[in-house]
Structures are given as structure tokens and as C-alpha cells.
Amino acid sequence: MSNRLSGKVCIITGTGGGMGREAALTYAREGALVVGCGLFVEEAEATVAAIRAIGGTMVSMQPCDLTKSAGCQALGACSARSCSGEECGSPGRR
Secondary structure, eight states, X not given: OOOTTTTOEEEEEOTXXXXXXXXXXXXXXXXXXXXXXXXXXXXXXXXXXXXXXXXXXXXXXXXXXTTSHHHHHHHHHHHHHHHTTOOOOOSSBO
């Protein structure tokens, strides 16, 4: 792992698979704290586990529907709390 992004917070949507999962893994490998979200709980939790397995840090909100205002607000609040080292809650799970 690199520390190029150490101390940075990266918000990535759709972390349950595909490009979102790969982006989350890439930023985590560079040392960023990844704040992610997705609609599908099991897939998003698998990404969190994969990042933790490589020594990275990720918090994730799922299910989180960004087509709804409440989902967007919750993700923003989670991101702000993550910057200060606090725990994130989520509409569904952490």
C-alpha cells in the first residue's frame, strides 16, 4: 500500500461492484479513507471486507439510494463525520 493519499477522504458511489468497487480498492491502496455507498448490502459489504483485507479503511452506507434527497444528505453527513474520525450510521447498516 502507498500512503500517497493518506489523510484524504474519497467518496465513491456504487461500491458494490464494477467500476465503483475497483475505484474504492484503488483509492484505498493509495491510503485514502474511502466513504462508499451502494444499493445492495451484501455486495457493498464484500467491498468493505476486501479493502480491510488489504489494510485499507472504508466506511460504507447501504442501502443508500442517491436518487432520494435523504440518501444524498446521509452520505454527505457520513463523509463529514469520517473526516473527523467519527463513526457513520447509515439508512440501513454500517
